Amino acid sequence: MALxxxxxxxxxxxxxxxxxxxxxxxxxxxxxLLDRPPxxxxxxxYIGLGVLWALPFRFVFRGVGKPSDDAQTKxx
Numbered sequence: 895m896a897l898x899x900x901x902x903x904x905x906x907x908x909x910x911x912x913x914x915x916x917x918x919x920x921x922x923x924x925x926x927l928l929d930r931p932p933x934x935x936x937x938x939x940y941i942g943l944g945v946l947w948a949l950p951f952r953f954v955f956r957g958v959g960k961p962s963d964d965a966q967t968k969x970x
Contacts, residue, residue: 899962905954917947
């Protein structure tokens with residue numbers, strides 16, 4: 895099921911404005927449950943989790959910053 899350009903833009907906003915803050919809170923909570931690891935280990939955990947959240951949503955964010963195909967055909 896392919897999402898339209900408009901749907902991908904809307905979903906990307908929902909993911910960034912709602913999902914990302916929730917994910918940040920969850921990541922900080924999980925790391926806080928552990929005994930405080932060394933700074934470099936903690937940094938590596940946050941970097942890994944920062945990359946990990948975006949992997950499932952690549953298809954949503956792909957091409958959202960570019961003009962839609964409809965907008966390009968209307969200009970011609």
